[in-house]
Amino acid sequence: MVRHPDAPLTGGRAGLRRLARWWLAPLPAPPAALRRGPLRPGAFPSPLRSARLTSQLGIALGVAFAVCFLTGLLSHLIQHPPGWFSWPARPVWLYRLTQGVHVATGLASVPLLGVKLWSVYPRLFTWPPARSLAHAAERGSVAVLVAAALFQVVGGVLNISRWYAPMPFFFTTGHYWVGWLAAGALLVHIGVQLPVVTGALGRPAAPPPTVPPGPGPAGLSRRGLLTATAAAAGLITVTTLGQTVRPLSGLAVIAPRRPGVGPQRVPVNKTAAGAGVRAAALDPSYRLLVDGPGGHLSLDLAALNALPQYTAHLPIACVEGWSAAATWTGVRLRDLVTLVGADPGxxxxxxxxxxxxxxxxxxxxxxxxxxxxxxxxxxxxxGEPLHVDHGYPARLIAPNRPGVLQTKWIGRLTVGGPR
Known part of the structure; x- marks a missing residue:
């Protein structure tokens, strides 16, 4: 049976129509007396702001956030691998690259985010503040995106600086879950703003309004603002890379770690004293315990040094973004596993x-x-015995692995069965 087009809606469709009208209905206008300060017309006279400028900044920031999210998700999976995830041993520098890109891109987002927020700041004081419930919900989603973005950027800067006092939570957990929140809010924002962005970028850039000359220097153009923002992001990136690239280490003026600086010319995050392990590590009665399905070993340093020794040139790559390559010598883990009756593979x-x-x-x-x-x-x-801050008497070093998983001051190895 076909409904006549003029017939009234009934049942569920009528309810949906009423809900849509309620959701989109204009809200009562607030009293005009409240429109003061930043709410007054012309409160933000800068001629640099435009939909095109905001769109260009948004695209750059969206790309940076996407790279940060994907590389950060990868780092989380490596540190907390689910059953379906497997991370290869080679190439040995892959984690060094992905985490370095994660931190460098996150820091480059700082000026991008700052200028982007400046470009849309007047919209916080749109009049009326909410035209409808739908408009209010849209503004609320933007508030979530801004809060999540600031949380990620500020928290990331505090983390690489190892300043955890302002964060009353475990950084890694908070950073991971708010990253998902930021990614979801960003996708919603893109869906809402895509017509605006395509429209702004599809037409020629309009010249800024003419401003009467004043006694001060000439104002900054929109192109100049974009150039300055890109230069700031590039400068931050170059100085951040100095945490890893030795030729740039002299430029790493804002980096907490530099290659070649630290005990045995390799940086450290946690010292033996900070870990509360110095006395146990220097105890002459130290033994490395190895438990496996075919036996048990208790090896002192003399016994460990008597086993076949191998050398590997591998980087220490930390989640804070710094890394340093070094030459390590010791016993292969697979040889110890074989000694206790297990198949290393x-x-x-x-x-x-x-x-x-x-x-x-x-x-x-x-x-x-x-x-x-x-x-x-x-x-x-x-070529020297490990410094105690680098894990003396014995530490793990493995290819393509985060520094937090390169366990120092090893006391026991428990060899499991087949996986």
Missing amino acids: RTTVLVESLQAAGRYRASTVAPQLTADPLTLIALRLG
Whole structure:
């Protein structure tokens, strides 16, 4: 049966129509007396702001946030791998690259986000503040996006500076979940603003309104503003890369770590004293315990040094974005696994530190890393015995692995069964 087009709506469709009318209905105008200060007309006279400028900044910021989100998600999966995820051992520099890009792009977002927020700042004081419930919801979603973006950028800067006092939560967890919130809010914002962006970019740029000359210097043009923003982002990127690229280390004036600076010319994050492990690490009675399905080993330093020694040139790549390549020497993990009757290619290994507590006092080595000949229980760095802050008497060093998982001050290896 076909409904006549003039017949009234009934049932569910009528309810949906009424809901849509209610959702889009204009709200009562607020009293005009409230329109003061930044709410008054002409409160923001800068001729530089335009839909085109905001769109260009938004595209650049959206690309930066997308790169940050994807590389950050990858780092989270590597540190907390679900059952379906596998991270390769080679190339040895891959994590160094992805995490370096994550941090460098996040820092480059600082000027982009600042200028983007400046370009849309007057919209906070749109009159009336909400034209309808739908308009109010749209503005609320933008508020969520701005809050999430500021949380991610400010928190990321505090993290790479290792200043955790202003954050009363575990940074990694907060950064991960707010990252998803920011990504979702960004997708919604793109969907809403896409017609505006395409319209603004599809027509020629309008010249800024003529401003009567004043006694001061000539004003900045929109192109000049974009150039200055790009230059600031580029400068931050170059100085950040100095945490990894030795030729640029002299430019790393705002970086908390530099290659070649630290014990044995390699930076450290956590010292033995800071981890509360110095006395246990320097104890002459130290033993490395190795438990496996075919036996148990208790090895002192003399016994470890008597085993075949191998050397690998591998980077330490930390989640804060700095990295440094170094030459490590020690016993291959797969040789120790073989000694206790397990197959390295089918075995995970739980590596435990002498630390009594801490989120990263233990880590699990996947089979592809257990079997890799470059995965070492390192005893020396640069040909010298490990400095205590680098994990003396023994530490894990494996290819393509975050620094927080390169366990220091190893006390026990527990060799598991096939995975």
